[in-house]
Amino acid sequence: MNRDAPLVLGIETSCDETGIGIVRGRMLLSNTIASSMDEHARYGGVVPEVAARAHLEALQPSIDAAVAEAGVRLEDLDAIAVTSGPGLAGALMVGIGAAKALAVSLDKPLYAVNHLVGHIAADILTGEEVEYPTVALLVSGGHTSLLLVRDLVGDVELLGETMDDAAGEAFDKIARILGLPYPGGPEIDRAAAAGDPNAIRFPRGLSRASDMAEHRYDFSFSGLKTAVARWTEQAERDGADLPVADVAASFREAVVDVLVTKALDACARHDVPRLLLGGGVIANRRLREVALERAAAAGVAVRIPPLSLCTDNGAMIAALAAELIRSGRPASTLGFGADSTLPVTEIQVAAPV
Amino acid sequence: MGATTLEGVILGIDTSLGTAVAVVDSDGAVRAEAQSANPLGHAEVIGTLLADALRDAARGPIGSTAAPAPVELTHVAAGMGPGPFTGLRVGIAAARAFALGRGLPVVPVPSHDAAALAILLADPFADLPRFAVVTDARRREFAYTVYDGLDDDGLPIRATEPALVPQVDLDDRLAALGAVRRDVTAIPAAMIALAAARAVAAGRTLAEGEPLYLRAPDVTLPGAPKKVTG
Ligand SMILES: [Zn+2]
Numbered sequence: 001m002n003r004d005a006p007l008v009l010g011i012e013t014s015c016d017e018t019g020i021g022i023v024r025g026r027m028l029l030s031n032t033i034a035s036s037m038d039e040h041a042r043y044g045g046v047v048p049e050v051a052a053r054a055h056l057e058a059l060q061p062s063i064d065a066a067v068a069e070a071g072v073r074l075e076d077l078d079a080i081a082v083t084s085g086p087g088l089a090g091a092l093m094v095g096i097g098a099a100k101a102l103a104v105s106l107d108k109p110l111y112a113v114n115h116l117v118g119h120i121a122a123d124i125l126t127g128e129e130v131e132y133p134t135v136a137l138l139v140s141g142g143h144t145s146l147l148l149v150r151d152l153v154g155d156v157e158l159l160g161e162t163m164d165d166a167a168g169e170a171f172d173k174i175a176r177i178l179g180l181p182y183p184g185g186p187e188i189d190r191a192a193a194a195g196d197p198n199a200i201r202f203p204r205g206l207s208r209a210s211d212m213a214e215h216r217y218d219f220s221f222s223g224l225k226t227a228v229a230r231w232t233e234q235a236e237r238d239g240a241d242l243p244v245a246d247v248a249a250s251f252r253e254a255v256v257d258v259l260v261t262k263a264l265d266a267c268a269r270h271d272v273p274r275l276l277l278g279g280g281v282i283a284n285r286r287l288r289e290v291a292l293e294r295a296a297a298a299g300v301a302v303r304i305p306p307l308s309l310c311t312d313n314g315a316m317i318a319a320l321a322a323e324l325i326r327s328g329r330p331a332s333t334l335g336f337g338a339d340s341t342l343p344v345t346e347i348q349v350a351a352p353v
Numbered sequence: 354m355g356a357t358t359l360e361g362v363i364l365g366i367d368t369s370l371g372t373a374v375a376v377v378d379s380d381g382a383v384r385a386e387a388q389s390a391n392p393l394g395h396a397e398v399i400g401t402l403l404a405d406a407l408r409d410a411a412r413g414p415i416g417s418t419a420a421p422a423p424v425e426l427t428h429v430a431a432g433m434g435p436g437p438f439t440g441l442r443v444g445i446a447a448a449r450a451f452a453l454g455r456g457l458p459v460v461p462v463p464s465h466d467a468a469a470l471a472i473l474l475a476d477p478f479a480d481l482p483r484f485a486v487v488t489d490a491r492r493r494e495f496a497y498t499v500y501d502g503l504d505d506d507g508l509p510i511r512a513t514e515p516a517l518v519p520q521v522d523l524d525d526r527l528a529a530l531g532a533v534r535r536d537v538t539a540i541p542a543a544m545i546a547l548a549a550a551r552a553v554a555a556g557r558t559l560a561e562g563e564p565l566y567l568r569a570p571d572v573t574l575p576g577a578p579k580k581v582t583g
Pocket of ligand 1: 142279311312
């Protein structure tokens with residue numbers, strides 16, 4: 001195997017995107033994504049069984065498309081990589097079944113890796129020099145996590161995560177309250193464009209002084225959701241026209257504020273002048289704006305990979321495996337399963353002892 | 354049985370109940386079998402079972418003293434269910450990916466056809482009455498398919514397509530169909546492979562390429578958002 005620049009195919013099926021990525025070392029050759037988002041739209045959120053069925057349908061055509069785009073042959077691969085968790089168990093299992101069979105079929109090593117650490121690895125594919133340690137803020141419909149990365153393949157620490165909804169879920173739920181379609185993120189963004197972010201002072205979850213001991217870097221969005229619902233119901237009772245733009249802008253501001261404040265607090269407290277953003281919610285323009293503005297003021301350099309590498313994708317899974325190979329890690333054994341709550345400290349799963 | 358035979362070696366995979374893998378010659382000779390009866394854990398065991406079956410098949414028939422030589426597979430047969438979805442998908446995903454890796458065609462087989470073939474071949478001279486393969490479909494339902502012996506291609510004759518029935522109604526349903534109940538708790542992958550071999554030899558298709566889910570996904574359409582104030 002080429003240990004310096006291994007050719008790796010990554011399979012990612014932890015949520016509603018079927019991602020197949022191919023990398024050669026740190027070079028991205030294909031980032032093929034099939035999303036079942038449209039199928040979930042009428043349910044207002046990701047339905048696990050619908051996602052799992054869609055993965056099974058999309059896998060083979062996506063692998064074909066990725067291999068064609070990368071201009072490689074499957075037999076040329078140095079390794080296969082797959083997400084073991086965290087994520088939706090039934091969805092993960094489709095990718096794991098396929099990845100194991102592909103590895104056995106081709107007689108290639110298989111690397112089972114952590115989805116969240118994969119998000120961090122995506123940054124490597126930008127072609128720029130990536131420095132560690134860095135704080136990483138990963139925000140999507142499935143997770144909201146704040147991590148301290150000292151070494152991508154050896155030392156990732158969870159500083160905090162959401163105690164209830166993921167930030168992306170909060171956007172979906174508020175969109176529903178405001179009568180906007182799914183997915184909520186872009187809809188709230190659109191509605192908020194004409195709104196005043198300071199019109200309504202919505203609560204910032206887990207940001208009181210009393211939260212700092214136990215939950216300094218944790219997030220909670222359920223109180224915010226309730227506050228928005230209360231506010232809109234009150235407005236309805238008062239017979240006033242709901243100022244959708246102001247509600248959307250103020251809600252978004254509350255989410256963005258708490259995310260950026262906690263991330264920069266982590267940078268300061270751990271003396272790390274670098275912040276990496278990842279996850280689908282990074283598509284939110286206001287989040288990027290506020291993060292860049294306040295990080296600059298705090299002397300923190302922000303890295304934001306292209307959006308196609310921020311949303312769930314197989315390239316980040318392949319990139320993480322390629323880094324594991326470069327650092328000399330042996331392949332995973334074949335006995336692992338889906339771990340829907342895989343802790344971020346387990347960067348590689350089923351590594352031989 | 355028809356005159357045509359297929360020269361080939363088929364990898365059979367089924368995860369509709371437990372997890373089963375087999376490598377079978379097209380004449381039915383089993384080169385290797387590996388399985389787990391556990392109705393869960395399909396994703397955990399599928400890779401090891403595949404690797405084991407291929408390694409055993411490479412050793413040749415029992416008693417062979419030749420050096421192991423990898424088998425040249427010609428087809429991958431996939432059990433398409435019915436069965437609990439989460440596990441069922443693991444085997445189908447594995448079959449498709451394995452086939453992709455080797456550039457082989459996938460032959461879909463209804464899992465009950467394999468169980469029926471096993472029952473019919475257990476005693477080829479018995480004149481079996483019409484019977485139903487019955488498997489657990491969870492949620493207080495059974496999945497069943499009714500069979501009427503073997504046809505000229507050596508394949509089980511389906512009298513009904515796979516269907517679900519509430520557990521309490523099964524016996525009445527089968528009585529109405531005149532079928533003897535045959536409860537099945539394991540699908541032999543060797544029979545998945547053999548059914549596929551016979552279907553390919555006869556130029557027939559036993560199942561569509563999609564899983565036999567028999568149930569729509571469990572979802573509820575959202576209503577209006579719940580009020581948080583009284
Ligand atoms: Zn993600």
